Amino acid sequence: FKKVTGLQYVRSFSASVYRSTKDGTFQDTARTLDEADPIAGAAAKFRIPSRVDITRNNDIDDPHTKSVYLAGNSLGLQPVRTYELLKEELDVWAKDGVNGHFRHSHNRPWLSIDETVTTIMANVVGAKTEEVAVMSTLTTNLHLLLSAFYRPTSDRYKIIIENKAFPSDHYAVESQIEIHGYDKADALVQIKPQEGNYILPTQQILDTITEHADNTALLLLPGIQYYTGQAFEVEKITKYAQSLGIIVGWDMAHAAGNLKLQLHDWNVDFAVWCTYKYLNSGPGGIGGLFVHEKNFDRPRLTGWWAHEKSTRFLMDNNFVPGKGASAFQLSNPSVLDTVALLASLEVFDQYGIAALRQKSENLTGFLETMLKATFPVDPPFTIITPSDPAQRGAQLSLLFKPGLMDKVHAHLDASAITTDERKPDVIRVAPTPLYNSYSDVVKFVEGLKTALEAASA
Amino acid sequence: FKKVTGLQYVRSFSASVYRSTKDGTFQDTARTLDEADPIAGAAAKFRIPSRVDITRNNDIDDPHTKSVYLAGNSLGLQPVRTYELLKEELDVWAKDGVNGHFRHSHNRPWLSIDETVTTIMANVVGAKTEEVAVMSTLTTNLHLLLSAFYRPTSDRYKIIIENKAFPSDHYAVESQIEIHGYDKADALVQIKPQEGNYILPTQQILDTITEHADNTALLLLPGIQYYTGQAFEVEKITKYAQSLGIIVGWDMAHAAGNLKLQLHDWNVDFAVWCTYKYLNSGPGGIGGLFVHEKNFDRPRLTGWWAHEKSTRFLMDNNFVPGKGASAFQLSNPSVLDTVALLASLEVFDQYGIAALRQKSENLTGFLETMLKATFPVDPPFTIITPSDPAQRGAQLSLLFKPGLMDKVHAHLDASAITTDERKPDVIRVAPTPLYNSYSDVVKFVEGLKTALEAASA
Ligand SMILES: Cc1ncc(COP(=O)(O)O)c(C=O)c1O
Numbered sequence: 001f002k003k004v005t006g007l008q009y010v011r012s013f014s015a016s017v018y019r020s021t022k023d024g025t026f027q028d029t030a031r032t033l034d035e036a037d038p039i040a041g042a043a044a045k046f047r048i049p050s051r052v053d054i055t056r057n058n059d060i061d062d063p064h065t066k067s068v069y070l071a072g073n074s075l076g077l078q079p080v081r082t083y084e085l086l087k088e089e090l091d092v093w094a095k096d097g098v099n100g101h102f103r104h105s106h107n108r109p110w111l112s113i114d115e116t117v118t119t120i121m122a123n124v125v126g127a128k129t130e131e132v133a134v135m136s137t138l139t140t141n142l143h144l145l146l147s148a149f150y151r152p153t154s155d156r157y158k159i160i161i162e163n164k165a166f167p168s169d170h171y172a173v174e175s176q177i178e179i180h181g182y183d184k185a186d187a188l189v190q191i192k193p194q195e196g197n198y199i200l201p202t203q204q205i206l207d208t209i210t211e212h213a214d215n216t217a218l219l220l221l222p223g224i225q226y227y228t229g230q231a232f233e234v235e236k237i238t239k240y241a242q243s244l245g246i247i248v249g250w251d252m253a254h255a256a257g258n259l260k261l262q263l264h265d266w267n268v269d270f271a272v273w274c275t276y277k278y279l280n281s282g283p284g285g286i287g288g289l290f291v292h293e294k295n296f297d298r299p300r301l302t303g304w305w306a307h308e309k310s311t312r313f314l315m316d317n318n319f320v321p322g323k324g325a326s327a328f329q330l331s332n333p334s335v336l337d338t339v340a341l342l343a344s345l346e347v348f349d350q351y352g353i354a355a356l357r358q359k360s361e362n363l364t365g366f367l368e369t370m371l372k373a374t375f376p377v378d379p380p381f382t383i384i385t386p387s388d389p390a391q392r393g394a395q396l397s398l399l400f401k402p403g404l405m406d407k408v409h410a411h412l413d414a415s416a417i418t419t420d421e422r423k424p425d426v427i428r429v430a431p432t433p434l435y436n437s438y439s440d441v442v443k444f445v446e447g448l449k450t451a452l453e454a455a456s457a
Numbered sequence: 458f459k460k461v462t463g464l465q466y467v468r469s470f471s472a473s474v475y476r477s478t479k480d481g482t483f484q485d486t487a488r489t490l491d492e493a494d495p496i497a498g499a500a501a502k503f504r505i506p507s508r509v510d511i512t513r514n515n516d517i518d519d520p521h522t523k524s525v526y527l528a529g530n531s532l533g534l535q536p537v538r539t540y541e542l543l544k545e546e547l548d549v550w551a552k553d554g555v556n557g558h559f560r561h562s563h564n565r566p567w568l569s570i571d572e573t574v575t576t577i578m579a580n581v582v583g584a585k586t587e588e589v590a591v592m593s594t595l596t597t598n599l600h601l602l603l604s605a606f607y608r609p610t611s612d613r614y615k616i617i618i619e620n621k622a623f624p625s626d627h628y629a630v631e632s633q634i635e636i637h638g639y640d641k642a643d644a645l646v647q648i649k650p651q652e653g654n655y656i657l658p659t660q661q662i663l664d665t666i667t668e669h670a671d672n673t674a675l676l677l678l679p680g681i682q683y684y685t686g687q688a689f690e691v692e693k694i695t696k697y698a699q700s701l702g703i704i705v706g707w708d709m710a711h712a713a714g715n716l717k718l719q720l721h722d723w724n725v726d727f728a729v730w731c732t733y734k735y736l737n738s739g740p741g742g743i744g745g746l747f748v749h750e751k752n753f754d755r756p757r758l759t760g761w762w763a764h765e766k767s768t769r770f771l772m773d774n775n776f777v778p779g780k781g782a783s784a785f786q787l788s789n790p791s792v793l794d795t796v797a798l799l800a801s802l803e804v805f806d807q808y809g810i811a812a813l814r815q816k817s818e819n820l821t822g823f824l825e826t827m828l829k830a831t832f833p834v835d836p837p838f839t840i841i842t843p844s845d846p847a848q849r850g851a852q853l854s855l856l857f858k859p860g861l862m863d864k865v866h867a868h869l870d871a872s873a874i875t876t877d878e879r880k881p882d883v884i885r886v887a888p889t890p891l892y893n894s895y896s897d898v899v900k901f902v903e904g905l906k907t908a909l910e911a912a913s914a
Pocket residue numbers: 303330331332594595596597623625626679683708710711731
C-alpha cells in the first residue's frame with residue numbers, strides 16, 4: 001500500500017493504489033487515507049445530519065453519530081458559518097434599518113453585497129472577477145443571457161442541446177426558439193447517445209455541430225450531465241463550435257465547485273450555474289453566471305443594477321452600463337442568499353478548488369474501485385459514469401437492474417446513507433471532498449451490499 | 458376632539474379631527490389616537506432600531522428607547538418572526554439535508570415552499586391565489602412578464618410610461634424595445650407633468666393614451682410614484698387603455714402592502730412588486746407578480762418550475778404548463794427569502810390590509826395636518842404628494858427650498874429619526890401602520906422643526 005500524505009495525491013491514485021487492495025481491507029485503507037487527507041478538517045465546518053435526524057428512527061444504532069451524506073450533487077450540506085452570517089445580517093437590519101445599504105458592522109454594505117462573493121466565485125470557476133455575477137437563479141440567468149446571446153436570424157437560428165438536457169434548460173431553450181418565431185421541430189437540435197449508450201462521445205458532439213453548423217446560432221451543453229455524471233470536454237467542444245461561428249454556453253450546475261473549471265481560458269462565451277449543489281448555499285440559493293470579457297458589450301435586457309455604480313443613484317434615466325458581468329444584473333440582490341453563499345465560499349477559499357478537485361478524484365476513484373471489487377462478477381448495477389477521472393466529477397451514477405433501485409434506495413435511506421434516486425433505475429452517489437471521507441465511501445458500499453442482499457431476498 | 462375607537466376610522470379623519478386641533482396639543486391627540494389604535498400591537502412584532510443603534514451616538518438621550526423609523530417605503534423593518542423562521546429552515550437543512558424538499562418539521566416542504574406565501578400575498582394585493590407568484594426580483598419579473606405581454610408588431614409597438622419612471626423600469630422597457638428591433642426615440646412614450654407640476658393628472662394620462670392608442674402595445678405605470686408619492690387611478694386608467702387594445706401592467710413596488718389594491722377586480726393585465734418595502738422581507742427580498750387569470754395562456758419564457766407539479770419530476774422534457782401565475786415561475790425559489798417574507802405576511806394576515814390601510818390614511822393625514830399647522834405661513838418645503846388620501850399611500854414627499862434638504866436630513870438622522878432623501882431636494886416620509894404610531898409622527902414634525910431652525914441658523 002502506497003502511503004499518500006499531504007498533497008501528494010496523484011491522478012493515477014485509484015488505479016495504482018487500489019488495484020492491490022484486497023477485499024476486506026478497504027476499511028483500513030480508508031482510515032489511512034482519511035488520516036492523510038489535507039481536506040479532512042473541512043467536514044467540521046459543515047452541519048452533517050446525524051443518523052437519527054436523517055432517518056427519524058430513534059431505535060437506530062449510534063443515533064447521534066454522523067450519517068453518510070452522499071447527495072451533495074443535489075443539495076449540499078450547510079456550512080456552520082451560514083447561521084452566523086445570517087444572524088449578523090439580521091442584526092444589521094434590526095439595528096441600522098435602511099442604513100445597512102451604506103454602513104455595515106461586518107463590512108458588507110448591502111449596496112455592494114455581491115462584491116463579497118464574486119472574487120471567490122470567480123476563482124472557483126476559473127474566471128476573472130469581472131466576468132462573474134452572483135444573482136437570481138439558474139434558469140432565470142439562462143434566459144437573461146440568452147436574451148444577449150441568442151439573436152437568431154433566418155440564416156442562423158438553431159440551438160444544439162443534448163436530448164437528455166436538464167428539463168429546465170430544455171424548456172428554456174424551446175421557449176426562446178418559439179418566442180423568436182421559429183419552429184422547435186426544426187430549430188432545436190438534440191444530440192442523442194447511440195442506441196444502448198448513455199455517454200455522448202466528444203466526436204459525436206463535434207459531428208452534430210458540423211452537420212448543423214451553417215444555421216446554428218448557439219450550442220448549450222452541461223459541464224456535467226446530471227443523470228450520467230459525464231463531464232464534457234468543455235475546451236475542445238467550445239473551440240470547435242466557435243470556429244464555425246457558433247456561440248457556446250454551458251450549464252455548470254453540476255460542475256461549479258466540483259470540477260476545476262477554466263471558463264476564461266477555455267474561451268467559453270457564457271455559463272450559468274446554481275449554488276445549492278456543490279456550493280452549499282441552501283435550497284433555492286442564489287445563481288451564478290459567467291460572461292467572457294470579449295462579450296461584455298453585447299446588447300441585453302437590463303435594469304438599474306446594470307447601471308454604472310457611481311452614478312446609479314442619480315436616477316436620471318440615462319443608462320450608462322457598468323463594467324463586465326456585473327452589468328448583466330437587473331435588481332438589487334438578496335442579502336440573505338448572498339451571505340448564505342459566502343459562508344460556503346469562505347471554505348472554498350481556504351482549501352482552494354485545485355486541492356478539493358484532487359481529493360474528489362481520489363474519493364470517487366476509491367468509490368469506483370471498491371464497488372468493482374465488492375461486486376466483481378455479474379454486478380446488479382452498471383456504473384454508467386465514465387471511468388476516466390477527466391470525464392467525470394464527484395458523482396457516480398449506478399444503473400440498477402429493473403426492480404431493484406427503489407428497494408435499494410429505501411434500504412440505504414433507512415441505514416442513514418443518503419443518496420439521490422432518479423426514476424426508474426438510477427442512484428446517483430456523490431462523495432464530496434469538503435465533508436465526505438474515504439470511510440463514508442466504505443460505509444456506503446457496505447450498506448449497498450446489505451441493501452442488495454435484502455432487495456433480492 | 459372626536460374619539461376614535463376600534464375600527465371606527467373614517468375617511469374624513471384628518472380633515473374633521475385635526476381641523477379643530479390647536480398647535481401644541483398634537484402630542485396629546487397622538488397619545489389618545491395611539492391608545493385607540495387597533496393596530497398598535499403590531500409594532501411589538503417588529504425589531505425597531507433603538508436610538509443609539511440607529512445614530513451610533515452613545516451620548517444620545519434615551520439611547521435604548523425606540524428610534525422613529527419612517528423609511529418603510531425604502532426598507533421595511535424586520536419582523537421578530539424572521540429570525541425564528543430562518544432558524545427553523547436552517548435546522549431542517551441541517552437535520553434532513555435534501556429530504557427537506559419532501560418532509561419538513563414545520564410543514565413547509567421546500568418543493569412547495571411558495572405555497573406558504575401565495576394566498577396571503579394574493580389577499581394583500583386583491584388577487585386570486587392562482588393569479589400570484591412569489592419569485593425572483595422586481596426587474597427580473599418585469600422582464601419575464603414583458604416576454605409574455607410585449608409582443609410588438611409593426612402596427613403596435615409603443616410602450617407608454619411616465620417620464621420619471623423608476624430607473625429600473627425605464628431601462629427594462631428601453632431594452633425590451635431595442636431587443637425587439639424598435640427605436641426607443643419613437644417607441645418609448647413618456648408622459649411628462651406640466652411645467653412646474655409634479656403630479657400627473659389622470660386626464661393627462663388618458664389623453665396621452667388616446668394620442669398614441671393606434672400603435673401602442675403596452676402601458677406601464679407605477680401604482681404609487683416613488684418620488685412624488687402620487688397614487689394613480691389604477692382601475693380607471695387600466696379600463697381606458699384596455700378599451701383601446703392596450704395591455705396594461707403596473708409596478709406596485711410602492712403600493713403592495715400599502716394601498717388596498719384590487720388587482721383582479723380592476724382587471725389589471727399584470728403587475729410586479731418587490732417585498733422589501735412595505736412588505737418587510739429584508740434587503741433584496743423575493744419579488745411578487747400578478748397575472749390576471751384571463752392571461753394565463755399567453756406564451757412566455759419558461760423553465761421547469763412552470764411545469765405542472767405532479768409530473769414535473771418525470772423529467773421527460775415534454776412541457777406541460779402548470780396552472781395560473783405559478784406557471785410563470787422558472788426556478789426552484791429561495792427558501793430563505795420565501796420564509797423571510799412569510800414572517801411579515803403572517804402579520805398582514807392577522808390585521809388585514811383593509812384595517813392597515815385605514816390606519817395608514819389616518820396616520821398620513823395626521824402627519825399632513827400637523828405639518829400644515831406647524832408651518833402655517835411660507836413653509837420651507839412643499840408637500841408635493843396629493844392631499845387627497847385616495848391619491849396617495851403612506852408616503853408624503855417634502856420638497857425643500859434649495860440648500861436645505863441635506864442639512865435637514867442629517868439633523869433628523871442625528872436625532873434618531875430615519876427618513877429617506879432623494880437628491881437634490883426631497884425627503885420622503887412614510888409612517889407605516891404596522892410599526893409607526895401617531896406619536897412617531899409628532900416626534901418627526903418636532904424634529905423637523907428643530908432641524909429647520911438649525912439649518913437656517
Ligand atoms: C418603483 C420601483 N420599481 C422598481 C424597483 C427595482 O427593484 P429591484 O431592484 O428589486 O428590481 C424599485 C426599487 O426600489 C422601485 O422602487
